[in-house]
Amino acid sequence: MTKDIRPLAGKVALVAGGTRGGGRGIAVELGAAGATVYVTGRSSTGGRSALDRPETIEETAGRVTAAGGLGIPVRTDHSSPEEVRALVDRIAAEQDGRLDVLVNSVWGGDPLTDWEHPLWEQDLDTGLRLLRQAVETHIITSRYALPLMVARGSGLVVEVTDGNTARYRGTFFYDLAKSAVIRLAVAQAAELRPHGVAAVALTPGFLRSEALLEHFGVTEDNWRDGAAKDPNFAHSETPAYLGRAVAALAADPDVMAKSGRALATWGLYREYGFTDADGSRPDFAAHWAENLEAEYGPLGDPL
Template structure:
C-alpha cells in the first residue's frame, strides 16, 4: 500500500470530510490518529476504518485546548518513535453559530461568534501545525493540509467566517515559506460540493417547492455550503432544485482523502507548497475517480458554469468540456488593488 508505515493526524474526523480523509489514508496503509470531542462518533469512524482493514487511533482532543493538542503529539512521539508524515487541519465548530445568526450583519451579532467560528477552525489549526511541524522539521519531511473554503476568497456567510477562511489560506501559504527549506510542504485544499451528512440532511433530503420555485434561493441553506464550489459567486443564482442537483452529483467525503494520498506521494510535491489546491484539479492531475466510479465534477469547467446560469444553460451543450475558467479569475475575486 502506498502509505504503508506512514503516520497521520486528521482533526475533526468524527464525520464528514474528516472521516472520509481518515478512511482513505488508512486504506492506503497509514496509521491515522483521528481527533474530535465526541467519543461515540470517533469510535464509529474507527470502527469503519477497521472494517476496511485500516489502522485508526481515536483520540478525544479539543482543538481549543493547547494541553490536549500537546498531549496528542507527545503520545504520537512515544508510540510512533517520533514519526509524523501528514497533518490534516479539518476540525470546525462554527456551523451552529452560522445557522443561528443567518442573515444578521456583524454589528447585529454578539461578537462572541468570532470565537465560535475561529477558535477551532483557525486558532486550533495553528496550534496543531506548530506541534506537528516540530516533529516534521526534525525528520526533514512532512505534509500539512488545511481544509479551506471559497469563503476565504470572497464574502460568504458572515464576516468572521470569511476572515477565518482567508486566514487559513494565509496560514498555509506563510507556513510554506518557513517550512520549504526543511522539506515540509503546506497547502490549502478546497473541496467542491461534498455529500456530507449535514448536506444530505439540509439539502438533498429537503423538499423542493412545487415547480422548483426559483425564488427559493440558496441563501436559505447557505450555512451548509462550507465546501460548495470554486465559483461561489453563482450561489445566489441557484434555486433549491439546482443546488440539490449540484450536491446530488457532488463529491463523496472520500475524494479529499484520495487527493491527499496522491499528493503525499507526488514527487513534485514541493512545487505545490503554499498553494490553494482544488480537489477537481487534483482529480485531473492524478486520474482520480470517486468511490462509485464517477468522475469528479470540475467546477471551473465553462460547461458546468454555463449550465447553472439562467438563459445561458443551452450554451453548455455546445461549449467543449475542456475549456475552463482561468485561475487568475479566482484570484481576482479576492483582489482589492
C-alpha cells in the same frame, strides 16, 4: 512492475477533526492507502461534542482499519494546548517520533455561522468564537505537531478550507475563517520549506457530508433525490473524493512543488486520476462556470 496499491504503508497521519464529513473521508482514504491514522475530535463513545451529532472518532477509526490502514481514535479538544501537546507526545512515543501527514480539518462552526446579517448586526462573541474554533485550533495543532516533521525533514500539512479563491463566501466571520485557513497554509509553507515539509490548503466542491444529507432529507443511497430541492446538489461529491485528493498528495514524491498553494479536488483529480466513491469525477468549478457564473459571478481570483 506492479503498482503499489498501498503507497502510504508505514506512514503516520494525524487527522484533526476526523469525526465526520471531510475529515472522516480523509482519514478513511489515508487508511485505504495503508497509513496509520490518528483520528481526533471531541465526539466519542465517551460523550458528544456541543454539536450533539452521533458520529464518533471511534467509528471513523474503525472505518480506517476496515479500509486497510490502522485507525487510532484519541479524544482531543484542539482548542486546548495541553490536550494537543499530550496527543502529539503520544504519537511521538508510539511511532518513534514519526508523523508524515498532518490534516487540520477542525471546523464545527456551522451553528456559529450567521448567514443573514452583516458584521455590524451580528453577535460579536459568537463570531469570535467561530474564529477560535475554526482557526485557532489549526494553529495550536500545527504548533505542537510540526516539530515531528521538521525533525525528520519531510512531511505534508493539509489545511482543509472552503474555496481556493478570493471570492467572498457569503458572510463575514465564515469568510474570514476560511480565508485565514488558506493563509495558514501559505505561512506554514514559507517557514517549512527549508526543512523539506510541504503545506497546502485544500477545498472540496459541494461536499455531501452527513449533515448535508440530513439537510436534504436523503441518504447516500438516494442522494440524487436532493437535487429536487437544489439542482446544484446533483454536482456534489462525497468526503471520499476529498480524502483521495489528500492521499494522492501525500503519496506524491514531488509534493513540495505544490507547497504554499490553495488546491481543489476539481483540479487534483485531473492530475492524479482519482475518482469519487461511485467512479465519477465531480468538477464543481466547471459546473459553476457553466451554470452559476452568470448569476453569482466567477469563483474569483486565485489566492
